[in-house]
């Protein structure tokens with residue numbers, strides 16, 4: 050890369066369970082709020098930012114230009130260009146790399162990467178029969194013809210279709226896929242619940258210490274993440290019934306992420322430019338690697354980041370032990386557990402084309418301020434939550450500290466990004 | 472709005488109220504505006520201070536009409552906008568007659584929202600001289616009470632050695648609409664080096680930190696200072712972040728979500744500024760809370776929380792920002808402005824903790840000012856009276872109506888009135904104003 054790209058900082062809304070305190074907000078509202086908080090933190094009001102890239106996974110057709118419209122609603126100069134991108138749960142990380150790469154190439158001095166999602170305002174579509182009837186009725190030239198069209202209507206046609214959450218090629222939901230992985234890698238209920246408890250504990254401690262004072266801006270009167278349960282315990286989690294993997298399953302609502310509402314944004318800049326502008330710099334974006342697995346033929350849907358992790362470390366001449374901190378997105382607690390097991394599994398690693406096992410990390414260096422289980426996971430926002438969080442943590446540890454972000458995504462994909470504190 | 476309040480503000484209610492003597496309050500003149508009528512200058516004795524200062528400000532002035540002492544009183548014809556009385560040469564009680572002679576026609580001929588401005592000396596010299604200095608104060612306070620239609624009277628004491636450069640920002644402030652709610656007050660201007668030239672955009676390029684900026688008076692401070700060119704660092708508690716961001720974006724400043732009671736608050740303010748600018752040119756300690764209870768019901772927690780937010784935290788923050796080794800600290804020539812309160816100065820039932828904190832702020836700025844003079848840093852406070860904000864909107868209607876009318880201007884002040892006064896104290900041209908507590912209260916009936 051020609052130019053050093055640094056994370057200046059970030060901002061997000063608090064995250065909440067869908068149908069909760071943010072239910073009235075659309076993706077447009079959430080994204081605008083995340084942008085405005087970032088603009089305020091870094092004094093960008095009225096300025097033209099190089100480019101804003103953002104996306105949403107659950108997107109209304111009316112939001113075909115979601116990011117540009119949010120920019121126009123925000124305090125940024127209207128001359129700020131924007132585009133929409135999408136890569137399922139890795140969207141916020143992919144938008145980060147899109148902006149970072151443009152900065153690295155000298156095409157931008159600075160830009161904003163973001164993501165938003167609301168499962169409260171998910172696009173609801175109509176059934177195919179109803180759609181056909183509506184089309185016929187609107188094409189009808191007479192009242193009679195219109196009536197004839199509506200006469201075909203049956204009550205069942207009126208049932209709305211929620212967005213499809215299953216993988217198109219397997220018909221399995223993400224949780225069902227993960228249940229297969231859980232079983233294959235023999236991840237126990239205790240391992241999963243421990244990850245969930247530690248996610249809540251870590252997030253609660255981070256809030257308590259004021260860590261999020263410069264990472265989150267309240268929205269709609271909500272000042273803190275609403276899914277967080279600081280008092281949760283192994284005993285409380287043990288009482289929950291399995292939701293995936295059948296009656297003997299180990300995955301519960303407590304160790305799976307909740308459908309969430311929220312938005313996050315990160316300000317990226319050319320290191321030299323940031324300095325000139327008097328903007329802080331937390332960490333450098335070192336590299337990124339994307340990978341995919343062949344889940345339709347049986348590969349673990351959410352373990353694609355393993356191959357990406359091996360490849361990026363090899364390319365950088367680093368080992369996992371060189372990482373001071375690691376963020377593994379908690380799609381499910383068992384995703385984190387299986388990922389850690391896969392890292393240590395020589396056979397698995399070579400089967401995805403790596404030279405050998407990736408190795409292991411100290412659990413104390415993993416998801417130290419909690420992750421998606423406690424925070425929530427508005428799909429497209431998560432990557433843009435993780436980048437400033439890890440950048441700030443690394444910066445606090447001192448220059449040269451290294452960290453890795455690993456995010457799995459629908460479609461058997463995974464994205465990994467390396468950061469280094471400045 | 473309560474039923475009573477609705478009835479009172481309805482057209483019929485207004486008529487009834489007017490009959491009962493509760494007339495519509497006068498309209499105040501606000502902003503960077505001068506009186507519409509001419510400025511009259513009366514120089515008593517051989518002082519040229521008033522004349523030189525008006526000339527420096529580029530304001531033309533006219534000669535006064537003098538009262539002979541009998542009826543009828545000679546008039547001004549058209550209404551005058553302001554009377555500036557340069558009484559700095561007055562030393563004898565019999566000379567006060569000269570003051571009466573210029574004031575009598577002027578108070579009759581003054582326009583609505585006009586100005587009487589007395590220039591005097593601090594109480595020095597022999598017994599009589601010091602008595603005369605104090606007499607001016609009594610005259611000022613009484614004239615302020617007698618003036619009608621939003622006109623104000625204020626006394627500025629100009630210390631020996633302070634000239635037009637030092638006085639200009641103060642005279643300009645008092646003449647302009649910025650001082651709308653400052654009435655019947657006395658404060659002082661001292662000699663000072665390196666006074667910046669007078670300007671209508673005095674805060675250009677200056678970094679000013681405003682605490683409690685998310686709403687109320689703090690938000691108005693941010694807007695007003697930004698209008699005058701300041702780069703605003705808007706501070707408020709994280710929970711107020713949404714409106715804080717809106718204020719910061721409106722003034723194209725930056726938002727810093729921070730509880731000022733945090734032990735590292737000063738360091739975090741400095742760190743926020745350090746990356747972006749050379750340092751801080753001024754800080755306005757506006758964040759404040761009330762936890763009212765009669766002393767008989769005031770427990771330790773209620774006591775401590777108010778003192779902590781309103782006084783202790785700003786002392787801690789000042790200490791960090793005044794350390795010259797701290798990057799992003801207060802620059803030399805910088806400004807510190809505290810926000811006291813008339814109820815702190817005068818005492819107010821149910822507010823022992825608040826009064827302690829706010830009188831404490833007044834004491835603090837008076838104590839700090841001389842110690843920081845060598846670094847060119849000025850330290851002052853404003854003491855707002857009844858200001859229309861969320862804080863005062865919570866007072867029950869009848870009580871609120873009484874409070875807002877119990878001053879010489881018969882109305883509550885607006886947040887911008889406090890903000891304008893703070894802007895004047897932050898002005899680099901106000902180098903000679905330090906250790907002062909300026910009340911912004913419309914000459915509230917309570918208060919020192």
Ligand SMILES: NC(=O)c1ccc[n+]([C@@H]2O[C@H](COP(=O)([O-])OP(=O)(O)OC[C@H]3O[C@@H](n4cnc5c(N)ncnc54)[C@H](O)[C@@H]3O)[C@@H](O)[C@H]2O)c1
Pocket residue numbers: 682683684685686687688689706707708711729730731732757758759760780810811812813854855856857858859860861862863
């Ligand atoms: N309104 C009046 O009539 C009046 C009169 C006299 C003095 N004052 C003083 O003026 C100042 C502003 O008053 P207002 O009426 O705008 O009040 P307000 O309550 O509307 O606003 C005060 C702001 O300070 C913030 N704040 C409180 N504690 C804080 C903390 N620990 N850290 C950071 N921010 C904090 C609040 O969040 C709020 O945004 C206060 O100091 C008040 O005592 C007001």
